[in-house]
Every structure is written in structure tokens, then in C-alpha cells.
Amino acid sequence: xxxxxxxxxxxxxxxxxxxxxxxxxxxxxxxxxxxxxxxxxxxxxxxxxxxxxxxxxxxxxxxxxxxxxxxxxxxxxxxxxxxxxxxxxxxxxxxxxxxxxxxxxxxxxxxxxxxxxxxxxxxxxxxxxxxxxxxxxxxxxxxxxxxxxxxxxxxxxxxxxxxxxxxxxxxxxxxxxxxxxxxxxxxxxxxxxxxxxxxxxxxxxxxxxxxxxxxxxxxxxxxxxxxxxxxxxxxxxxxxxxxxx
Numbered sequence: 228x229x230x231x232x233x234x235x236x237x238x239x240x241x242x243x244x245x246x247x248x249x250x251x252x253x254x255x256x257x258x259x260x261x262x263x264x265x266x267x268x269x270x271x272x273x274x275x276x277x278x279x280x281x282x283x284x285x286x287x288x289x290x291x292x293x294x295x296x297x298x299x300x301x302x303x304x305x306x307x308x309x310x311x312x313x314x315x316x317x318x319x320x321x322x323x324x325x326x327x328x329x330x331x332x333x334x335x336x337x338x339x340x341x342x343x344x345x346x347x348x349x350x351x352x353x354x355x356x357x358x359x360x361x362x363x364x365x366x367x368x369x370x371x372x373x374x375x376x377x378x379x380x381x382x383x384x385x386x387x388x389x390x391x392x393x394x395x396x397x398x399x400x401x402x403x404x405x406x407x408x409x410x411x412x413x414x415x416x417x418x419x420x421x422x423x424x425x426x427x428x429x430x431x432x433x434x435x436x437x438x439x440x441x442x443x444x445x446x447x448x449x450x451x452x453x454x455x456x457x458x459x460x461x462x463x464x465x466x467x468x469x470x471x472x
Contacts, residue, residue: 316372323365330359353394354447360390401458
């Protein structure tokens with residue numbers, strides 16, 4: 228049986244021809260005019276994006292220079308407080324530091340794009356600073372250093388300690404005071420204890436996390452948010468619950 232006459236077109240055509248015009252917003256416009264407007268708008272958007280991209284590159288370069296300078300200044304202050312052995316053992320690798328800063332701003336940029344905010348708050352600044360210093364370890368041990376004879380815990384954990392110092396520089400005064408009080412509180416309890424088991428402070432627990440456990444920037448953000456909440460509403464110098472955040 229011949230079924231050719233039973234076939235139906237999926238998209239029926241009008242008079243078997245393409246229209247020369249379309250109605251847009253109640254106005255009948257020629258197809259060629261619409262196509263020309265599309266080309267014009269695409270060119271305008273491309274030019275605007277190119278201009279914005281150039282400004283973004285300049286902005287990121289300026290921010291990177293400032294942040295590198297800040298971290299170098301913090302490193303100089305930090306290393307000057309160490310003993311002679313530590314000072315002679317390590318140096319700041321500025322190439323790795325640049326990777327730290329660039330990766331930091333990449334994270335911050337993604338956060339801003341996602342949230343639609345102009346600035347990142349201090350919790351995020353602290354968290355992503357710590358994250359990338361720990362990842363890239365910009366403080367390196369000098370090749371000539373005798374690590375078999377002089378290696379100590381400070382040198383081994385130098386990047387972790389430096390990461391916390393840099394990260395804490397973004398936190399509010401109340402949070403820093405609480406960390407210091409709780410650290411002294413734990414030290415006093417340990418000195419009064421007869422047990423050999425040492426009680427760890429919040430600072431030591433955080434250092435342990437950076438040293439041995441996988442962590443993300445978001446986890447650190449949650450910890451610092453809880454820290455600030457604790458500093459605002461709690462009178463007791465205890466931060467035991469923050470590590471489970």
C-alpha cells in the first residue's frame with residue numbers, strides 16, 4: 228500500500244518560503260535588519276568585554292603586588308622573632324609566594340562571582356590565605372642547612388606557623404584575643420596537671436589539622452566564623468567545639 232500521501236511534516240512551512248520579516252515587540256521588522264542589529268550588538272559587547280578584561284588584568288596585577296608586599300613584610304617580622312638556627316635555615320621563595328597570591332585571588336574571584344559581592348569578608352581572606360600558603364609552602368629550607376643536626380619542630384612546621392600568622396592578620400581583635408587567652412589557659416592547665424597527657428589548645432589543634440588532615444577553604448571559613456561567634460558571645464576561654472565544625 229502506498230503511504231506517501233500520509234506523511235506529515237514536523238515543522239509545516241508557510242507557503243513553502245521563509246518570511247522576509249518578523250514581528251518583534253509589536254513591530255514588523257525585516258530579517259536583514261534584525262541580522263545587522265545582532266552583528267552590531269555582538270561587536271559592542273565584545274569591545275566592552277575586552278575593555279573590562281584589560282582593566283581586570285591591571286586590577287589583579289596591582290592587588291597581587293600589594294598582597295605579595297604584605298606577606299613579605301609579615302615574613303620579615305616573623306623570621307626576625309626566631310632564633311639564629313631558624314633564621315639561617317630557611318628563606319622565602321618569592322616565586323612560590325607569587326603562586327600563593329595568584330591562587331588566593333582565583334579563589335576569592337570565584338567566590339565573588341558566585342555570591343555577587345564586591346568584597347570578601349575577613350573569614351574568607353584568612354581561610355584562603357592559610358590554604359594556599361600550606362599548599363605551596365613558600366618558605367623553603369636552604370640547601371646547605373644541616374637538617375640532620377639542627378632540624379627542629381619550628382623548621383618542620385615553618386609554613387604552617389607562617390600560614391596561621393598571615394591568616395590571623397585578617398581576623399578581628401576579639402577573635403585573636405580569644406585564641407591567645409585559650410592558648411594560655413591550656414598552658415596553665417598543662418603545667419598544673421600531674422598526667423602526662425597534654426591538653427591541646429585551639430591553636431595547636433588547628434596546627435595539627437594543617438599538618439595531618441585534608442582540609443578545604445570552606446572548612447576553615449566555618450571554623451573562623453564559629454571562632455568569631457564564640458568570641459562575641461562567650462566569656463569562657465574555650466574553643467573545644469570549633470574543630471568539629
